[in-house]
Amino acid sequence: MFAIYAGAVSREDPLSCLRVGEIELPSAPQGWIPVAVKAASLNHHDIWSLKGQALTAERVPMILGSDAAGVVDGNREVIVHAVIGNSAGGDETLDTKRSLLSEVYPGTMAQQLYVPAGNLIDKPAEFTWAEAACLPTAYLTAYRMIATKSATGQGDTILVQGAAGxxxxxxxxLGKALNRNVWVTSRTADKREWALSLGADAAFEPGERLPGKVDAVMETVGEATWDHSLKSLRPGGTIVISGATSGANPPADLNRVFFLQLNIVGSTMGTAAELRELIDLLVRTGVRPVIDRELPMEKGAEAFALMASGDVHGKLVLTVG
Known part of the structure; x- marks a missing residue:
């Protein structure tokens, strides 16, 4: 079967571990459903897998990818929810044994994959395959951060740190689709302009003093922006953290946290129920994921090189057939 997979892991040279070609698909757990993949999209998680941060050397070779849309039973069009976990408690992301596709079980960058039936969400006819394949990781993560975790409502202001990721x-x-005022920071003028073109209401340089306090900060950068995030919040405001790309151990500034009663909330991926909510939002509003480009899966190495370079504006999507 044709696939894109990790043949090894290397922190120093992750792209050297990438393989594009034939691989035997391992047998699936009993009851899992085969999906004929139509499109899969890249995430930084895929680069982290090649670096050995999201994938251990003992588990290679491993088919990469956590985002996909495809066909089940010949005619049912589906979006694949990437979180493999027990949802008995109502939130599979809280299962201590949860994993993401491509960490323990083969990922989505292949002609076929297997997932539990509960991980299959019907794809609306309004979505292209590429659009559908963008939703299960980055867009679901963002939706959960705003809609579930941020304690904000319509008309509130959120600050997005590092607007290019x-x-x-x-x-x-999604902030605009959910009727939030969206402020962003970015290091370069062109990325700030690009954020404004997407609908951001204001764009600032990193660390710049803002014209007012915000209701919530969406934090994926970590150490480099943490002080600014704390100082940008109104009393009682919330920082939602889903990543720490610049470092995971900033000065906590606990005096500010307790005195202003700030809320610091972690957020990881999202549930199948939240993915359905996200899909409903996009159908209702007409908003669609931002796609940089689509490439055939055979050009997977080119797509990974683009992702690693950081020179992309939107999602990279790989198509099958």
């Missing part, structure tokens, strides 16, 4: 882009698009 995949989740940050989704936060801008």
């Amino acid at each position: 995949g989740v940050a882009t989704a936060l801008i698009v």
Whole structure:
């Protein structure tokens, strides 16, 4: 079967571990459903897998990818929810044994994959395959951060730190769809302009003093922006953290946290129920994921090189057939 997979892991040279070609698909757990993949999209998680941060050397070779849309039973069009976990408690992301596709079980960048039946969400006819394949990771993460975790409502202001990343882009698009005022920071003028073109209401340089306090900060950067995030919040405001790309151990500034009664909330991926909510939101509003480009899966190495370079504006999508 044709697939894109990790043949090894290397922190120093992750792209050297990428393989594009034939691989035997391992047998699936009993009861899992085969999906004929039509499109899969890249995330930074895929680069982290090649670095050995999201994938251990003992588990290679491993088919990469956590985002996909495809066909089940010959005619049912579906979006694949990437979180493999027990939802008995109502939230599979809280299952201590949860995993993401491509961490324990083969990922989505292949002609076929297997997932539990509960991980299959019907794809609306309004979505292209590429659009549908963008939703399960970055866009679901962003939706959960705003809609579930931020304690904000319509008309409130959120600050998105580091506006050029995949989740940050989704936060801008979905923030506007959810009727939030969206402010962003970015290091370069062109990325600030791009964020404004997506609908952001204001764009600032990192660390710049804002014209007012915000109700919530969407934090994926970590150490480099943490002080600014704390100082930008109104009393009682919330920082939602789903990543720490610049470092995970900033000065906590606990005096500010307790005196202003700030809320610091972690957020990881999202549930199948939240994915359905996200899909409903996009159908209702007409908003769609931002796609940089679509490439055939055979050009997977090119797509990974683009992702690693950071020179992308939106999602990279790989198509099958």
